[in-house]
Each structure stands twice: as structure tokens, then as C-alpha cells.
Amino acid sequence: MKINGTPYRSVWLDADGRSIRIFDQTRLPWAVEELVLSDEEAVAHAIRSMQVRGAPLIGAVGAYGLAMALRRDPSIENLERSAAMLNETRPTAVNLKWALDRICAAVRNHPPERRAEAAYAEAAAICDDDVETNRKIGEHGLELLKEIAARKPPGEPVRVLTHCNAGWIATVDYGTALSPIYQAHDAGMDVHVWVDETRPRNQGALTAWELGSHGVPHTFVTDNAGGHLMQHGMVDIVIVGTDRVTRNGDVANKIGTYLKALAAKDNDIPFWVALPHSTLDMSVRDGLTEIPIEERSSAEVTATTGRLPKGGVGAIRVAPESSPAANPAFDVTPARLVTGLITERGRCGASEEALSALYPEKV
């Protein structure tokens, strides 16, 4: 997508042909700063610290990190050790393991001197695949928004509520939950987005930055406002991204998603989840008991980061020093609360039967 008129992806190969460049998402939306990552340890730190974040994007960046590890040492031992190290950086988004496994499979049968080159080529293919996948998610999601628009009086916007950031900055490009919104806006449809701030890391500020940069009307709201907006008929549809969808349609996503799904169910509002194939984990059935939920530092809860009154960006405490804090970073929405899934292959129900029909090769 564009930043000040210049098209970007959220990760790209540096001119040196071996490092990658990303935007430091801990500095967004206050500053647009590029970071150069030149080895697997720098990649691991960027993922752990959420300098780079978003399920599909951490997969793509992790893939390049493994390629960098192979440049240093192309042995299978180092391949497996580095893949394990990178995979441990964040446990919930299955895209990271999916991408690392894809790199391992792509290089394993090459002679050592060819492995790094093959890994870089596969990482580039993962990025290109993600861009095209998300574009298609946008097309299929656009049809859904058109169906809603057709039922509304002319000039009334389709009102979408979204949680966290599943936009272009969370993927290689286009985003997942935001992809249909961008395509609807670009097609001239009246759309308005309720943007959940998404405590504690406030990824909603990234969504607001993305939508504002693209000229999409939106309103920034607290996480706790969503239920009220739905009760008062101010939401037509909820569309969120996801970090892992199980074979029976359970959805792991940013903490607070489950509460939005409950409110949507209680108010008969469609709750849709946008996902690329790399987010589907057919090896897991029961999301609540089988998906690992990342526990992040309590400091992310007791302090919040933003632009300081006297300028600059910094953190301020929002809880007493004496108070312990807990920080589960994701939750699981059971399939029974999900109206449907928007994928690159079309829309389907949140069920094993529907997912198996859409992805027979994964069964």
C-alpha cells in the first residue's frame, strides 16, 4: 500500500541482496522508520519485540531470517536449530511455523552451497504468495460488503467494526480483514470503520493510521465500546483477522476478539474472519485446548506508549507500581460464534466440512 504516495510492501529485500527492510511497528503511527535486519538474531528480536508483527508478516520475515542463518552456516543442523529458535519467538500465529517449514522443505534436498540461495528464493515466493492471497481475500470480502450495501438506503455507509490490526502492515501487502474494506472504498462504496484501540499494544492505532492514509472514513473507539455500538444498531458487520484457525473453525486472534464475537452473536450481527491459507492449521481441532496463547510482559499492560505532551514518543504508567498484571495476548473464538471465513479461495462456514471442501489438499 502507499505511504505518502509511495507504494510499499511491509518487508522487502535490501539492496545488499541478503538483509531485509521492515517498518518498525513499535514506532508507528508516530514515526515511519525503516529497520534493516541482517541476521537471524535480529529477525528473532524484531518478532519478539513486535517491531514486526501480524501473523502473515512474521511468517514472511521469519522465512528470511532462516535464509540469513543458512548464509552463515548451510548445515542441516544449523537449519533445524535456527528454525526452532525462530519458531519460539511467538507461539500463537501458525504462519511462522508454516513459513519456516516451507523453507526447510525447499532447501533440505539441495547441496549445502545452494541452500541459502534456495531459501531466499522461497522466502520471496512466500511474500509474493501472501500479496496475491490477500488481494483475493479482498475480492471475496468485497462481495460480502456489496450484499450488505444492497440492503441499505442509498448514501448510508456500510459500518464495519474491526479489532486489532489485520491491515497491509500486518501482512506483506493489502492485509486480510482490511483488504475487503480497501477494495470497497476504492470501488466507491460508502464504508465506515469502527476501529478498536486494542489494548494493551494498541494495534488499533495502526489500523487508524492505515485507513486514514488511504482516506477510509473511520472512528477510533475503546475496546469496551463495541458491544454498545452493536446494541444500538451502529454496526452492520464485524470483520477481524486471525493468527490461527483450526480444522473445525475455531479462531485464535488478538485478545478481546472473543468478547466482540459474543456481542455480535447477542445482537445478530454477522461476525466474519479473514484468513489466508497460511493461517489454517488442520493439525489442531479444539482451539481452546490446543492453541498456545502467548503470555506477554505485564509491562505492556501497566504502561502504554504514545506521543508525549511535550513531543516525542514514550511510555507512561497506567497502573500502580504495586499492582501485578497479566497479559494474555490472544483468545480463541469458538466456531459456533463465527458466521463465516473469508479466504483467498472464497467464503465458507467455520466448520471442518466447509474447510475440508475448500482446502482438500490439507485434509
Ligand SMILES: CSC[C@H]1O[C@H](OP(=O)(O)O)[C@H](O)[C@@H]1O
Ligand atoms: C493479519 S494479522 C493477524 C493477527 O495478528 C495480530 O497479532 P499481533 O499484532 O500480536 O502480531 C492480530 O492478532 C491480527 O488479527
